[in-house]
Amino acid sequence: MAGRGRGSASSNGALAVALLCAAAVILSSAMPAEAGTTYHVGDAAGWTHNVDYGQWLAGKTFHAGDMLVFKYNATYHDVAWVSKGGYRHCVVSPKGGRAPVYRTGNDTVRLPSGTHYFICGSPGHCQAGMKLAVKVY
Incomplete structure (x- = not known):
């Protein structure tokens, strides 16, 4: 050997x-990097009337890469990702030149850092409280 x-x-x-x-x-x-946390907007109620989205946000901390899942009846609702002014005035106004509007009834949005605003674009729905402002770290 x-x-x-x-x-x-x-x-x-x-x-x-x-x-x-x-x-x-x-x-x-x-x-791949660890996926962010997935949040179902409005929990079991979903994206609809009579949900206090401010209360839903309480205690949650959002980070870049987290995902928001909007589940809703697409016959009556949509989700518009709007500017701060659009959020304040309940108007589908462009965020960065365009306002994405989702209409499938089951939409997932990956959040970048910053503050993001979402409203229901159906007439009167945003004024009735279907709006969400999310600060992302």
Whole structure:
């Protein structure tokens, strides 16, 4: 058994361990970042009338990457992502040049950092309280 000294086996073992560690580091860096928290707006009631969204927000801290899920009856409601002025005046006004309006009845929005404003664009609904302002860290 020429060429196999006592140190060969331990050198190969150390090399194998080093390669496994390197592979683990590479794989962990290639994995996607941890997904944010998903919040169902209005909890079981969803996005509808007679929900106190200010109370729903109480105690929640939102971070960039968190998701808001709006579930609602698309026959009567929608979700408009609006500017601060649009929120204040219940008008579907552009945020950054356009106001995305969602109408599927089951919409998910990933939140970037900043303050974001959502209203129901159906006539009178925002004035009746279907509006949400979310501060995201």
